[in-house]
Amino acid sequence: MKWLKTACICVVFVLSGCSEIIEPSDLAYVVAIGIDSANRKNA
Amino acid sequence: MQIANPIAISGGSNEEGGEGGEKTISEITVTAPTIYSAVNIANHLNSKKISLSHTALIAFCDEIAKNGVNDFADTIARSEELRPNTHITVVRGSAKEYLSEIKPTNEVNPVQYYKMIYGVGYTGFIPKNTSQKFYISSVCDYRDIVLPLSALKKDNPENSEIMYEGFEYYTKNYLAGDVDAQSEEKTQSYGMAIMSGGKMIAEAGAVEAELYNILTGQYSQSEVTYKDERTPDRPVTVTQSQQKKPKIRVRIVNQKPEIYIKIFLEADLHTISGQYLIEEEYDNFETQAKEEIKTAVDKFLKKTVSEYQSDIIGFGDYAKRSFKMYDEFIEYGWSKRYPESEFITEVDFHIRRSGLVDRKQG
Numbered sequence: 498m499k500w501l502k503t504a505c506i507c508v509v510f511v512l513s514g515c516s517e518i519i520e521p522s523d524l525a526y527v528v529a530i531g532i533d534s535a536n537r538k539n540a
Numbered sequence: 541m542q543i544a545n546p547i548a549i550s551g552g553s554n555e556e557g558g559e560g561g562e563k564t565i566s567e568i569t570v571t572a573p574t575i576y577s578a579v580n581i582a583n584h585l586n587s588k589k590i591s592l593s594h595t596a597l598i599a600f601c602d603e604i605a606k607n608g609v610n611d612f613a614d615t616i617a618r619s620e621e622l623r624p625n626t627h628i629t630v631v632r633g634s635a636k637e638y639l640s641e642i643k644p645t646n647e648v649n650p651v652q653y654y655k656m657i658y659g660v661g662y663t664g665f666i667p668k669n670t671s672q673k674f675y676i677s678s679v680c681d682y683r684d685i686v687l688p689l690s691a692l693k694k695d696n697p698e699n700s701e702i703m704y705e706g707f708e709y710y711t712k713n714y715l716a717g718d719v720d721a722q723s724e725e726k727t728q729s730y731g732m733a734i735m736s737g738g739k740m741i742a743e744a745g746a747v748e749a750e751l752y753n754i755l756t757g758q759y760s761q762s763e764v765t766y767k768d769e770r771t772p773d774r775p776v777t778v779t780q781s782q783q784k785k786p787k788i789r790v791r792i793v794n795q796k797p798e799i800y801i802k803i804f805l806e807a808d809l810h811t812i813s814g815q816y817l818i819e820e821e822y823d824n825f826e827t828q829a830k831e832e833i834k835t836a837v838d839k840f841l842k843k844t845v846s847e848y849q850s851d852i853i854g855f856g857d858y859a860k861r862s863f864k865m866y867d868e869f870i871e872y873g874w875s876k877r878y879p880e881s882e883f884i885t886e887v888d889f890h891i892r893r894s895g896l897v898d899r900k901q902g
Contacts, residue, residue: 525588528565528650529542529597529642530575531635532612534604 541568541582542639544594544650565650569636575615592621596654598628598671599635599690602733602740610738613678616671624672627658630733630740632691632717641692641726657729658688661760665714665746667732668758678738682856682874686732686752689743691717693726703747705839706832709767709775713745736850737875751840754803754833755853757785763810766829776825778807778891790859797877799855802886803837808893822891830887841883851878 542565568585572578579590598616600609616622631638644653659668666688677685697720700712712719714730721728732749734742744752753759761781768776784804791798807829844852856874863869 523588524591525586526544526594527541527579527590527592528544528595529599529639529654530592530595531542531599531601531631531639532575532604533601533635534607535571 541570541578541590542566542642542650543568543586543590564644564648565642567640575612576619592619593623594651595622595626596651597658598622598626599631599638600628600687601631601633601635604635605630605687605733605735605740608737608739609735610678613675613738617675622671624670625659626671627654627688628669628671628674629658629688629690629729632689632715632743638690638692638727643725645724662762664750664753664759664762664764665730666749667752667756677735681870682851682860683854684737684850684852684875685735686744686749686852687735687740688729688749689716689731689733690727690729691715693717693719693721693723693728701745705835706767706828707764707836708747708750709765709832711747711765713747715743715745734848734850734852736848741850742848747836748840748843751836752852754782754805755786755801755837755840757782764807766825766832768812768825769828775811776809777811778829779810780805780807782806788855788858790855790862792859792862792872795877797855797859797881798884799841799858799881800884800886801837801841802888803833804888805833806890806892809891809895822894826889826891830889833887833889834885837885837887838883841885845879845881849879851875855881 544565568582570578570581570585572581575592579592582590598612600612616626616628642650642653644650647653647656658666659670667686669685669687674685674687677683694717697718698715700714700718703709703711703713716728716730719728719730730746730749732744732752733740734744750759750762750764759782761779763777764780765775765777768774782804783806786804787800787802789800791800841853844850851874856878859874860866860869863872
């Protein structure tokens with residue numbers, strides 16, 4: 498049964514890897530920052 | 541803030557890929573005293589944590605630039621997120637309106653769009669300064685900086701100065717917003733904002749930005765039009781490149797800076813007057829072009845001392861080598877002495893390739 502246990506662990510590892518790729522990042526990436534004066538509102 | 545929409549960029553789980561276009565970005569607008577306080581406010585509006593690590597562009601409105609941007613330079617340098625190659629621009633008008641009109645039509649990734657607009661080597665009409673140089677110029681005593689000018693296209697563009705003197709012959713010295721182009725893109729980047737002591741003091745046109753790039757060695761390649769004295773109605777357009785950075789020496793003579801600069805340029809012929817510019821006459825054209833470049837460079841350098849009074853090229857970096865101690869250089873007061881500078885310019889210009897047509901006389 499030892500070979501079966503090893504095989505199961507491998508499967509779990511692959512699925513875990515896949516889920517990380519599909520799961521979106523926790524970050525929102527800012528592409529550009531625009532800075533206006535207080536009269537025009539900061540962006 | 542303009543935020544990337546990764547699902548529209550990559551397509552998420554869709555095998556067909558991303559949609560691209562304007563859906564790749566969304567906007568958050570907040571009022572805050574600093575960049576990071578704005579990030580803090582935006583974090584409460586967005587389900588994900590705001591990260592500046594992929595920020596490609598920081599745009600200042602001209603009003604902020606005229607009041608001074610050194611505080612922002614400090615933020616940019618201290619931040620472990622903002623990268624040293626982040627592009628910085630001054631917008632003629634509102635920065636928010638400028639960013640709102642950005643439509644990355646030919647790019648799927650908006651970061652790539654900004655890199656292509658502000659950082660590529662085959663355009664010469666805007667300076668290529670990034671956040672690292674921006675910060676260094678804000679703290680050093682030997683140079684000022686210029687930033688690219690951006691703007692929304694005006695409905696009624698102002699008439700730009702036309703160059704009649706040879707270099708960029710018949711080309712308009714455009715400022716951003718004044719380019720009368722028909723395009724889906726409503727945003728334009730041409731010319732440069734001249735900074736002195738961290739404040740914007742003047743605007744310079746696209747041709748002057750090209751000369752700036754040549755003098756600083758940032759120039760890579762662009763299409764340049766020259767006047768041919770024998771066919772003034774038929775300008776000659778070459779693909780010009782700078783394979784070697786300019787040679788600069790600064791001496792202090794009678795307490796005045798004497799600046800020697802030699803420029804090295806190469807060109808491939810693209811559009812010539814088919815009537816008679818043949819192989820035997822390349823030397824004549826090279827001599828003419830050298831004179832035309834020299835005239836344009838001399839005029840631009842004179843403007844930096846008389847009108848801008850700002851060492852935007854960074855000659856101070858070479859001048860400080862004339863002093864034994866840095867304290868002596870500080871005591872000399874480079875920024876105040878720069879307007880007294882005298883220039884000796886030399887141009888090395890060679891035609892390298894004639895294109896696929898090469899006619900010989902006879």
